[in-house]
Each structure stands twice: as C-alpha cells, then as structure tokens.
Amino acid sequence: MAVELDVFVGNTIIMSEEVYQLWLDGYTVNDAVKVRMEGGVLDEFDAKVDVVLSDTMDQYRTFQMCERLLHSPTKLANQLLFQIPPHRQATLIERYYAFDDVFVREVLGKKLSKGTKKDLDDISAKTGVMLKSCRRQFDNFKRVFKVVEELKGPLVENIRQHFLLSDKLARDYAAIVFFANNRFETGKRKLQYLTFQDLAFCAGQLINNWTVGAVDNMVEDMDVDLDKDFLQELKELKVLITDKDLLDQHKRYKHLCLDGKLSTLFGKQRLLMRWRLISRGLVNIATKLTNTKDVRDFFIDLVEKFIEPCRSDHWTAADMKLYLTHYTNSAHILDTFKYQVVWDRYMGVIKSCIFKMYHD
Missing domain, CATH: 1.10.490 (Globin-like)
Structure with missing residues (x-):
C-alpha cells in the first residue's frame, strides 16, 4: 500500500512565548508540561502528553543554546546559527531582561556582589519568585552594571544601545545601576511601602538633575555619580x-x-x-x-x-x-x-x- 507523506523543511526557529516564559520563570521541563496541560494544550492541539513533553524539551534546549547570545544582545542579530526573525529577537531580548518588581525591590541599592547573590535563596522564599529566575535577574543586573559603568554618555541611551531594550526597560535598568552605584538605603521598614516604580521615578529625577551629566554631557560616569x-x-x-x-x-x-x-x-x-x-x-x-x-x-x-x-x-x-x-x-x-x-x-x-x- 502506497503512503503519501508531506514534509516541510525550514530553518526558522518556531518558539512558543508561553514556553519561553515558563523557562524564564524557572520551571523545570516536567513542571512546564503540567502547566501547559492545565492550560488546555492537549485539547487545543489535539496532542498527547508525550508530544507536549517532547515539544517542551526541544524548546528548552533551544532557549538554553540562545542564552549565551542573550547575554550580548547585539550579537543575536549577526549570528547565523539560529534563524530568528527580527521581531522575535526583540521579544526574546525584552522578556529575558524583564524582571519581577517584587524581586528587584529586595535587592535595590545592594551591592551586586557574590555576597548578595548568596542571599537569593532567602529572597526567593520571601518573594515567591523561583530561585532560577532570581539568579537570571540578578545576573542581568550585574551584567548591565558592568557594561555601562565605564561608558561615557547618557546612562539610559548606553543601556538601550548595548542591550537593545525598550525605553521603559532601559530607564528601569538605569535606576537599578544608579541605586547600586550610590548604595541608597531602601530596605528599612519605614521604606517598605515604596514600590520599585516609586524609587525608579526618584532615581530618574536625581539622574536628570543632580548628576554631573545634568550640567556636562561630555564627562565620564555622567549619569552615575552625583555632582560633587x-x-x-x-x-x-x-x-x-x-x-x-x-x-x-x-x-x-x-x-x-x-x-x-x-x-x-x-x-x-x-x-x-x-x-x-x-x-x-x-x-x-x-x-x-x-x-x-x-x-x-x-x-x-x-x-x-x-x-x-x-x-x-x-x-x-x-x-x-x-x-x-x-x-x-x-x-x-x-x-x-x-x-x-x-x-x-x-x-x-x-x-x-x-x-x-x-x-x-
């Protein structure tokens, strides 16, 4: 008996934003499969559990291989290994560098060092953010800080250009860098009512008015150090x-x-x-x-x-x-x-x- 089989071959990577978010949030493959099944993926695609498992594992492997490129987003567009459309690249980068406000509120103003990283277990338990996600977010903060601390020019623009982030996210990272550099105290009990966005707004005011860059845009560390x-x-x-x-x-x-x-x-x-x-x-x-x-x-x-x-x-x-x-x-x-x-x-x-x- 003759069997006809249609086969399509392509090299554009197909990624599920849902699975990508589960990976970013720190779910294991098995836990991610459970979440997808509870969300109705079996009914939606008329699939079996082993197919969902295989698909999830395959996408997780792809994300893990892409991760090193996400550490330097400008390299993602120039590499040839993964064929990813530009709009998808932008989504991958933006969501990789996104963070939980409840997490960043706990580390805001602290030194981005090994000592703080050792506390991530406790911060994960306190905030409900999975440890793997806490580590990714903390490493992102540290990575951005290291890249921009020696650069001349406006802090927000440097972050936007080197990490290809949206204006809003670049400004949030500028606030994180500014707080880490000046070590503002934010953890005291009487400050706990303040959200990250409250403090990020204030950081923007300080950057735009009290730093060296507010009066001279040709100096080093212009938006990081206060104008002495x-x-x-x-x-x-x-x-x-x-x-x-x-x-x-x-x-x-x-x-x-x-x-x-x-x-x-x-x-x-x-x-x-x-x-x-x-x-x-x-x-x-x-x-x-x-x-x-x-x-x-x-x-x-x-x-x-x-x-x-x-x-x-x-x-x-x-x-x-x-x-x-x-x-x-x-x-x-x-x-x-x-x-x-x-x-x-x-x-x-x-x-x-x-x-x-x-x-x-």
Whole structure:
C-alpha cells in the first residue's frame, strides 16, 4: 500500500512565548508540561502528553543554546546559527531582561556582589519568585552594571544601545545601576511601602538633575555619580535657617501665600510649628549630602523629616503639594538670598520625589 507523506523543511526557529516564559520563570521541563496541560494544550492541539513533553524539551534546549547570545544582545542579530526573525529577537531580548518588581525591590541599592547573590535563596522564599529566575535577574543586573559603568554618555541611551531594550526597560535598568552605584538605603521598614516604580521615578529625577551629566554631557560616569560641586554648594542653603532676617522673610512670605488655605485646616500656630520643623529638616538634608552616609540615607531622611510629620498631621497629598510649592517659591522673593539656582535645582528634585513618595 502506497503512503503519501508531506514534509516541510525550514530553518526558522518556531518558539512558543508561553514556553519561553515558563523557562524564564524557572520551571523545570516536567513542571512546564503540567502547566501547559492545565492550560488546555492537549485539547487545543489535539496532542498527547508525550508530544507536549517532547515539544517542551526541544524548546528548552533551544532557549538554553540562545542564552549565551542573550547575554550580548547585539550579537543575536549577526549570528547565523539560529534563524530568528527580527521581531522575535526583540521579544526574546525584552522578556529575558524583564524582571519581577517584587524581586528587584529586595535587592535595590545592594551591592551586586557574590555576597548578595548568596542571599537569593532567602529572597526567593520571601518573594515567591523561583530561585532560577532570581539568579537570571540578578545576573542581568550585574551584567548591565558592568557594561555601562565605564561608558561615557547618557546612562539610559548606553543601556538601550548595548542591550537593545525598550525605553521603559532601559530607564528601569538605569535606576537599578544608579541605586547600586550610590548604595541608597531602601530596605528599612519605614521604606517598605515604596514600590520599585516609586524609587525608579526618584532615581530618574536625581539622574536628570543632580548628576554631573545634568550640567556636562561630555564627562565620564555622567549619569552615575552625583555632582560633587553641586553637593558642596548645597551647604550654602543653611543661611535659610541660620540667618535671622532671611528666616523671618521666608516665613512671612510663605504664610501670606498659605493664609486662608492650609492655615484654616490646621491652625496658624500649628502650621508655624510644622513649618519650622520641616524647613529645618529639608535644609539639613541638603547641607549633609557631601557625606556618603547621608547620601545613602536620602530616602529615609525624606520620610522621617517630611513625609511622616505631614502624615501625623493628616495632610492630604493636595495639602502637601500646596505647601511645598509655596515653600519653594517663597524663597524667590527673599532680598539677600544669593543661591536661587542651587535652591531651585535642589527643591525641584525634592518636590518631585516627595510628590511620588507621599502615599500609603
């Protein structure tokens, strides 16, 4: 009896995004097969279990062989071993470098070293992210950090060009690199309410306004290191709480702006007392940023010296924005205040960060 068999031969790799995600998430082949079966793959393709197992194993082998190329994404487009369409390459890269916010929140600000990597077992148990996936994400953070730390030019653009990531993901990695380089403290209990995206937004504000690259785009480490000259200039802002004439003017102009707004809600006397504490706190944060430890405690200080006092008085986010806006603008009217540019550069970031951080 004659049997006809149609055979198609091609070299374009066919990959299932579902299986790829299971591989990225750290599932074993057998566990991945179970997930696929529970998802109805047998009914969808009228397949048997052994076929699903074989298909899953084959795709896992392909992903493992591609992984070394994913470590250097620019090589993926130029290699000849795997015939992968450009749109599929972009998907593979973007999803390989994607990360779980709950995981990155645990390692944010920590040194990307062997010591931190040893803690991944505990982080995996705490976050529910599989250990294999934790290791992949951590190694990606470390890889990106190593590649860009010696490069000149904008941090986000360097990441985007060398790792072919989307703008959003490149900016998230820039935040991770920035936090790792400056070792900001993010693990304290009172900071746990802040999400990774909260802190990533703040990192973007610091990068765009307080780094060397904010004023000179031709220097090394332009978006990684804070501008030391600017941090030194911040010491001059202490006159706002030490010069009696400036202090009185600042207080008077600010209360003229807020009278009938916040004062009707909290009372003038209470607002005056709160103003003294907050003003002293914000200026003291500025004057101490030449100290490495105080830089690391930047977010703790914002919470302790501004956010917590305002919460204790039951300020709404709108109240807080109104207060900070008038507090900042009132310095513009001071007769002998000589540090307006420094003040605006400082308070622009402070306002943006606090606006983002002031939530439950």
